[in-house]
Amino acid sequence: MKLKVGKFVNWEEYQDYVVITNLLEGNIVKIKGSFNEEIKRLLSTGIYDGVDLKVIDVLNENNILIDNDVDEDELLDDKYYEATYGNSELNLVIYPTVACNLRCKYCWENHESQFMPTEVRDSILKYLKREARYYKRVYISWFGGEPLLDKDFLLDFMQEIKNICRMEKTPLVSNITTNGYNLDINTFTSLVRANLLYYQITLDGTEDIHNFYRPHVDSRCNSYKTIMNNLNDIRRSNLKYFHISIRVNISRELLANLDDFLKVLKENFGNDKRFSIIWHPIEDWGGMDNAGKDIVTNDVWGIIEDLNKKSYELLLRPFIHKPKFEDVLCCACKNNAYIINVDGSVAKCTLCNDIAKENKTLQHNTNIIGYLEPSGKLMLNKYKKAKWTVRAQIDEQCKSCSMLPICLKATCPHVKKFSENNLEKCEISKDNYRLTLRELIDEAKEIELW
Numbered sequence: 001m002k003l004k005v006g007k008f009v010n011w012e013e014y015q016d017y018v019v020i021t022n023l024l025e026g027n028i029v030k031i032k033g034s035f036n037e038e039i040k041r042l043l044s045t046g047i048y049d050g051v052d053l054k055v056i057d058v059l060n061e062n063n064i065l066i067d068n069d070v071d072e073d074e075l076l077d078d079k080y081y082e083a084t085y086g087n088s089e090l091n092l093v094i095y096p097t098v099a100c101n102l103r104c105k106y107c108w109e110n111h112e113s114q115f116m117p118t119e120v121r122d123s124i125l126k127y128l129k130r131e132a133r134y135y136k137r138v139y140i141s142w143f144g145g146e147p148l149l150d151k152d153f154l155l156d157f158m159q160e161i162k163n164i165c166r167m168e169k170t171p172l173v174s175n176i177t178t179n180g181y182n183l184d185i186n187t188f189t190s191l192v193r194a195n196l197l198y199y200q201i202t203l204d205g206t207e208d209i210h211n212f213y214r215p216h217v218d219s220r221c222n223s224y225k226t227i228m229n230n231l232n233d234i235r236r237s238n239l240k241y242f243h244i245s246i247r248v249n250i251s252r253e254l255l256a257n258l259d260d261f262l263k264v265l266k267e268n269f270g271n272d273k274r275f276s277i278i279w280h281p282i283e284d285w286g287g288m289d290n291a292g293k294d295i296v297t298n299d300v301w302g303i304i305e306d307l308n309k310k311s312y313e314l315l316l317r318p319f320i321h322k323p324k325f326e327d328v329l330c331c332a333c334k335n336n337a338y339i340i341n342v343d344g345s346v347a348k349c350t351l352c353n354d355i356a357k358e359n360k361t362l363q364h365n366t367n368i369i370g371y372l373e374p375s376g377k378l379m380l381n382k383y384k385k386a387k388w389t390v391r392a393q394i395d396e397q398c399k400s401c402s403m404l405p406i407c408l409k410a411t412c413p414h415v416k417k418f419s420e421n422n423l424e425k426c427e428i429s430k431d432n433y434r435l436t437l438r439e440l441i442d443e444a445k446e447i448e449l450w
Contacts, residue, residue: 002068003056005046008076008405009064012434013040019437019444023405024072024079025063028440033449058447073399080408084334084389090135091337093350094124096154098145098342102179102223104214106249106282106295108351115150116342119374124340125160126376133168135336142176142196143339143350151187158194175199179214181226185233192242200278202247203227205254205261213251213295232268235275245319247278250297250307258310266314276319279307308435317439330412332388338369338378346370346378348388351412403430 008023017030018039031039035055042048048056048065059065066072097115100107132138140161147154158174165172175198176191183201203224204213210224234244246269248254254261269275281297281304297303308318331337332348339347345368352367366387370380391408398404 003048003060003065004068005043006064006066007072008402009043010402010430010433010437011040011043012437014438014441017441017444018043019441020059020062020064021437021440022063022066023403024076027063028437028444029062029064029447030441030444031058031447031449035449039449055449058449062445062447076405076408079405080329080391083329084391087134087336088136089139089334089336090131090137091139091141091331091334092124093141093143093331093337093339094157095143095145095340095342096147096157097149099149100144100146100179101149101181101217102146102214103217106213109145111145114342116153120340120342120344120372121153121157123344123372123374123376125164127372127378128161128164128376129168130376132165132170135170137171137173138165140172140174141331142174142178144177146179146181147176148178148182148187151182155187155190155194158191158196162195173197179223179227180230181216181223183227183230183234185230185237188230188234189237189239192239197242199242199244200247201227201231201244202249203231204249204251206257206264209251209253209257209261212253213249228268235268235272240274243274243276245276245278247280249280249282250303251282251295252297255297255303262310262314262316265311265316269316271315273317276317277311278319279304279311305435312435312438318435329408333391335385335389340372344372346372346380348385403433406433 006022006024009020010023011018011020013019013036016032018032018036019028019030020043021028035052038051038055039059042051042055042059043064056065095116098109098111099113099115100109100111103111128138138161140158142154142158161174162172172195174194174196176196177200180199180201183199202214204210207222207224210227211222214223216223231244231246246265248261265277269277282295311318330349337348339350341347347367348369349367366384369384369388370378372378394404394408398407401407
């Protein structure tokens with residue numbers, strides 16, 4: 001049987017190991033022993049003539065070397081459609097409100113004082129009572145606005161969803177994107193007990209920088225101090241089974257004062273696996289005015305890779321995706337993924353949800369695909385829905401990239417298919433992913449070859 005190195009194999013030498021993943025399979029192995037130089041040479045050249053047979057057998061068994069006749073592009077298409085159209089997961093993004101207590105400089109949202117009526121909440125619960133049983137898991141994402149503006153509403157809502165999933169014996173996973181201002185330790189504890197285990201909270205720098213970019217609507221309030229106090233109360237708690245991703249939107253002021261902020265992050269969150277850091281440039285997603293565009297930083301080349309490296313050096317954990325493309329596909333691509341707005345309308349894209357308000361044609365002809373009836377039945381326009389689930393065409397350059405299963409031309413269908421701005425660019429870095437392999441080394445299957 002003729003073999004070849006998998007097209008989507010990536011590897012990194014770290015400690016005493018060669019850490020290898022085939023992104024098409026989602027597996028990761030770490031190999032150490034006397035054959036490491038031989039393995040690296042094989043992975044670099046694709047030539048396995050003269051390589052010890054037990055090395056070939058191990059690499060073949062772990063899908064690093066594969067049958068030469070395998071068409072990996074077809075397999076990738078098959079996996080894409082399985083991830084997109086399969087019934088493994090029901091994914092709902094729920095907007096309990098579009099109001100917010102912060103006024104971030106780069107935010108595209110309008111922050112109308114609108115909250116979800118009880119009738120819409122009850123319709124969502126009816127929908128889940130009927131549908132949850134047909135899925136392997138239910139994934140609920142809370143978004144806004146600021147979803148914790150009405151904490152009691154969200155806590156009760158989350159508990160009702162947990163009870164439904166328990167009754168239907170369907171595992172429940174939940175996350176929330178919150179500014180963290182109202183996330184006091186008592187609220188956090190209650191949310192964790194209701195199965196809300198994943199959080200994204202933003203800190204944009206040291207106190208002065210953060211408060212400039214993310215001021216409270218009441219100028220007398222210090223958003224940085226309140227959020228940091230909440231995070232430290234959570235860090236000092238005995239709770240274990242949660243994860244908080246601290247998102248940092250990178251401004252030029254932050255870069256000029258980076259060492260001070262890295263020191264703050266290290267002192268507060270270093271070497272704590274419950275916390276990770278998401279470094280993200282400030283981008284114009286289509287809703288900024290001319291003044292806002294002055295703070296855009298996505299033109300700073302290599303910024304994320306450099307910050308991730310600095311994070312590792314300081315025992316901070318950059319947020320990483322495991323090597324499974326199902327984890328990085330935008331939910332807007334997935335057949336069984338919906339946004340439920342405060343008014344019960346059903347959409348596909350959180351980004352398009354707000355910036356398209358000024359473009360009624362885009363919003364109503366593309367993003368709003370239906371509505372939720374009082375009975376809990378989803379009424380959907382299948383033609384609008386198909387615009388999101390059918391993948392954008394992959395060009396030849398992308399087809400040859402070993403990182404393609406992470407991207408699949410589907411990380412942001414709004415940008416790639418609908419945006420009027422030319423925002424599309426490749427954000428997948430092989431150098432950055434080699435750091436990811438280091439981070440995943442504890443989860444890798446260990447193999448010794450002597």
